Amino acid sequence: MGDVLSTHLDDARRQHIAEKTGKILTEFGRFYEDQYGVVLFNSMRHEIEGTGLPQAQLLWRKVPLDERIIFSGNLFQYQEDNKKWRNRFSLVPHNYGLVLYENKVAYERQVPPRAVINSAGYKILTSVDQYLELVGNSLPGTTSKSGTAPILKCPTQFPLILWHPSARHYYFCMMTEAEQDKWQAVLQDCIRHCNNGIPEDSKVEGPAFTDAIRMYRQSKELYGTWEMLCGNEVQILSNLVMEELGPELKAELAPRLKGKPQERQRQWIQISDAVYRMVYEQAKAHFEAVLSKLQLARPAMEATIRTDMDQIITSKEHLASKIRAFILPKAEVCVRNHVQPYIPSILEALMVPTSQGFTEVRDVFFKEVTDMNLNVINEGGADKLGEYMEKLSQLAYHPLKMQSCYEKMEPLRLDGLQQRFDVSSTSVFKQRAQIHMREQMDNAVYTFETLLHQELGKGPTKEELCKSIQRILERVLKKYDYDSSSVRKRFFREALLQITIPFLLKKLAPTCKSELPRFQELIFEDFARFILVENTYEEVVLQTVMKDILQAVKEAAVQRKHNLYRDSMVMHNSDPNLHLLAEEEEFWIQAHRGGR
Known part of the structure; x- marks a missing residue:
């Protein structure tokens, strides 16, 4: 192996790889710095204006189950x-x-x-x-x-x-x-789990990073989903570099590899891995340096945003109105002719396996709690309850018990639509839905644990305990039904955005992209870190398709086969947690901006 690497990765080639990697990382860094300011402003505005998700019914673990x-x-x-x-x-x-x-x-x-x-x-x-x-x-x-x-x-x-x-x-x-x-x-x-490597609670760094990756690739005319947007930031950056560097190295080195076909294959695998490790180390150092620089600048940026929030919003809305006047006629025609007719088909393809998966989560949870209750009746009552609950607490993280839920997503296909909308793979949607399933299972288990713990404080008899477990199970299932409906509707909206927005941007680019620089003069220099023409343009494009997406999901909720709660089903005298907050367009813009 050493001979292969020393022969094909000599000092000169390693230097070339380092220089090429540095060039890509530096270019990406500019995109990241741009997006950081925009996302920081959007995040602070979001906190002040208070738009958000429907409030969940289920509880969630604030302290994860570590060390398991x-x-x-x-x-x-x-x-x-x-x-x-x-x-x-x-x-x-x-x-x-x-x-x-x-x-x-x-x-x-x-x-x-x-x-x-x-x-x-x-x-x-x-x-x-x-x-x-x-x-x-x-x-x-x-x-x-x-x-x-x-x-x-x-x-x-x-x-x-x-x-x-x-x-x-x-x-x-x-x-x-x-x-x-x-x-x-x-x-x-x-x-x-490892593919989902950017922390969910990262309100600025994570969304800014994924937006920067998308903007960088779009600058290379690469639209649509990207299968290698997976892992932590350094892994994703390494994949980004290898996307450009790999084909170049292959073209250069493949003809020089010696031996039988399988030996040349083995050599290439060794070379590619060695290059990947070199790129990874360089990407790690570069990313840490850029992130440190931005985090040092953040307090001053936040102070500016707090002081000038109203002026920044006014400036952004003025810019958006000008871009909208230019873009809207073209975008609406594009949506009407090339996107709108396909939204129901995409949604149906997503909804069937996803709804089956969430139903299976419900069934698995029901079975595990019911089995536990039978064990309490037959094997010693409350004395062994702690042992049973310990096993139940691990349910969402048990790969084999959750497998039947995850498998429901495997049939997901976007036949015909996948090529049309440049979706490289459906795996990004499968895995996102599966992660939601695991989260909802853990929330259901934790809610059950919490309610049962409260009941145990009353010192119930064995018979009372079994009745309490059954009553709590029914209560948790009702909460699960509501939450899983909200989660799925959000997932469908985000997936539809992920599929349609890059397609629209690519379709509009030849007639619109070259005209965007002229809008730059509308942004005050003091606000240029928080308002970007490109981002505002994308938001305007998003707004043209948002109405159709919201309407499609709302209509699908009426179909009983998907087990989605319609907003109108929520009674006004019910638990206040059941009332959906208004679906502000701005929230869905932010969901798209930060979505992976």
């Missing part, structure tokens, strides 16, 4: 250095990073692990043929002929391979199909 082990067991792993398979004790802690130890004894003795895998951006493959096809596609002209030795031989029929377009690959195998299915569910949960 999600899963553990043995895996056979392929060692690339000696080309042998070794049995490894493997566990998944609460951060979902797969940890591999030499064996269980090494883990118990706290010997450092052999590997810790952050699986963001990876795909799970369940056959060597799938893997060989992807590897062959990654390096054209190296398809192995029949009868030649493949790049990887698995000792059993049940492999699990973690494949990444740039980083190193990991090879595992199991002894039985049941073990393969179990570990596939576990590793998929790791990928799902």
Whole structure:
């Protein structure tokens, strides 16, 4: 391996890679600084004006369940250095990073692990043929002929391979199909969690980062969803660099690789991984420096926003009115002809599997609590209740128990629509819905725990306890029904925006993009950090399609098959938590601005 890297990644090429990476990161940094000011202003305005989501019925954990082990067991792993398979004790802690130890004894003795895998951006493959096809596609002209030795031989029929377009690959195998299915569910949960790597509570840094990524790619005429917008900020930045750098390196180095097809494939995987690690370290240092600079500047920016909030809003609205007068006629025609007819089809494709998934979450929660109640009746009552509740508290984080919920999203297809709207993959929508499912399950469990704890304070008898558990379960399910309806409606709106807005921007770009610079003179220099012509233009485009999206979701809520609450179903004398807050357009603009 060292010879391969020293031959193809000499000092001159490493220097070129560093310079190219630095150029991309510097250009991205300018976008990030621009978006930071805009998102900071929007965030502070949002707090002051108080627009927001409908208030949830279910409670949520303010203190996460840390220090838990999600899963553990043995895996056979392929060692690339000696080309042998070794049995490894493997566990998944609460951060979902797969940890591999030499064996269980090494883990118990706290010997450092052999590997810790952050699986963001990876795909799970369940056959060597799938893997060989992807590897062959990654390096054209190296398809192995029949009868030649493949790049990887698995000792059993049940492999699990973690494949990444740039980083190193990991090879595992199991002894039985049941073990393969179990570990596939576990590793998929790791990928799902690690892909969602930007903290949800990041009100400024996270949305500014994702907006900057989108703006950077749009500046390269890359619209639509991006499959590699996954992981933490440094991983996403590394993927961004590799999106440009990878094809260039491949074109340059592929013809120079020697040996049989499988050997050249193996060399390319090693080279790509080495480059990815170099890029990652450079991206990490650059991102930390830019973020530190912005965080130092933030107090002064906040002071300006507080002082001049009204003037900034007035200035932005004046700019928006001028852009709207120019854009609206073209945008409305584009929406009417190219987007509006397809919204119901997109929505239906999203709603069917998503609603089935949330129904399954409800069913799994109901079954687990009902089983617990039966155990209380049959096996010792309140004495063992703590043990049962401990298991229940882990339910949302149990990959196997949640698998039936997650599987409901797998049939999601946008046939025909996917190509039309330049959706690279439906995985971004599947995983987002699955994360919502996990959150709603945990909220239901935590609400149940809290209400049951209050009931236990009354010292109930065994019979009273069982009745209380049943009563609390019914109460929590009603809250879950309402919350899951709100979450799904929000998810559908955001997904429709993610699909349609990039399409509209791309469609309008030839006639509108070149005209935008002339609007720059309408922005006061003092407010230029908080108002950008490009962002205001996108908001105007968003407003042209928002009415159709809101109307489509509202009409879908009437259809009983989706189990969505209509706003009109909420009684005026019911719990005040049930009343939906007004769906301000500004909120949905912000949801789009920060959405991933």
